[in-house]
Amino acid sequence: VTALLRRPLDTEAEQQFRDFVRERSAALMRVAYLLAGGDQHAAEDLLQIALAKTAARWDKVDSPEAYVRRVLYHQQASFWRLKRRREIQLAELPEEARPDGTPALDLKVTVRTILARITPRQRAVLVLRFFEDLPEAEVAQLLGCSVGTVRSTTHRSLARLRELAPELDELRTIKEVLQ
């Protein structure tokens, strides 16, 4: 039984953990906030759980930042999947924000609004690809899926954005530009 109990962090390790949180919490909170679809409370909970898990494995983790990010993405996917498992529908329905014209500022607001409406999984892929600028292979590794799945999810997510906001039809994707 004793072997199963977690060893407390010693003073030095605890200080390292505190330093890590102080230095990286702003960046990590931004990611959690996007994953949570702009819900500050949900983002705080998400990050807190990820940090607790990181603290629990502090002496075994080589790269705390990579580990906490991996937990963030996995935690978010598991949470939403199970919450929806039987009868709970959690999707947030933000108010429509359709711009009258298409100046850049309005279009950005539209994009943000519809990013809150796509599935957490789709949003996670878009956050990794376009906010964190990770290549497809790294996204696949982080999410534990194939590169093909990342590619198809990205494609479907972009299609979903256009479906929710037809005004985005005026914007071409990089692939379309290259073609």
Add this chain to the structure above:
Amino acid sequence: VTLETMIKRAFVDWAEEAQVPAGLADRALRRRTRQRSLKIVVAMGSTVLLVGAAAVVAVSATGTTPRPPASVIRPEAVSMDTTLRTDLSDSFPRHLVAAGHTAVAAYVTGRWLPSAKKPKNLERTWYLYNQSSLTYQKTSWTYLDVAPGMHRAAVLDGPLPTSRVGILDLSTNKVTRWISFDHPVGGVSWAQDGRRLVLTTYDKNPDSYEHYGENLRTGFYLMDADAEPGSFHSVPGNPDNPNSRTDFEWSHSGALIKANTGTKPYWEFYDLNGKPQPAPPFEADSSQQAGLSPKGNLITEFGPGAGPNVTVTNVKTTTVVAILPIEQALAWADDDHLFAIGCAEKDCSGSGEFHNRLLLVGLDGTITPLTGFRDSQAQGAWVPLFTHR
């Protein structure tokens, strides 16, 4: 400007709104300490069981000893009727939806109150199939499960968790008995025999947004619907599981109970005294709600690819039996058919995955719509509860 650039700009602007809360490190370390304390407290007890991250304490009995598991479905409780019943109207189903041995015995809608933007509590509205009116009828119960045979339901009323559970007669729509409990109950599940119930107990309302990320489960009771309840079993939720509601349900054989884990493997199993047990073969591996087929030889899993596809595999030979163009496999109607969510119609293309309906899908690829369409992502969308009819 490309679409990707616009997404990046929107993300960057949006992320700037995030506020970094004070005391993140303290809270993370406290949470970690709480986990450790729990396990230490358990280790002090006389009946210590530690498996993985799950801590279980057997608390002294205050009631009768639970009965041994029954393995036979009461023949008079279930119908041999396998008539296909559909309700294709594009609103909430009014008439029975059923196929094979399984029926939609009830459905539920969920709504965050006071609003989706300021969520506090999830309020469910249950619609139960009434055997007298032969229609689904709106009820005021806050949680329920329908027994196989669809003659009675176990119901909870008032704010969750609640101290009493009712047994509702679905012909008369009257509660035939109320059972009181010392530990408040938040979830209920009937066994396949239509007689035994597992009642999950919680500290606080497991559907409160304020407890997001906390696992509030305290344990469970077992009871026979016609007898006095058994003793309370303390099986606290795993603090690593961020789901505040982790109800116990019955395993495929009905010999064990199980609860979701929040990660893979998807289920953890316990015997009827709350002692952790290894997962029965193949039962913890699928994230799909349908689980194992009635005979226990087939299992469903999402994929391959983004699909939507669900693959049906023979667990013993590992042969792929079918790849079905559905979004989710919800329940087995019989050994050859599944209740599923999907669209599978040409006019659905481009309307998105949340524009879907309940389907009956045969392993031979035949697809029969069972209900009208719904926006499954919207607040207040209806979600089916399946029972052996």
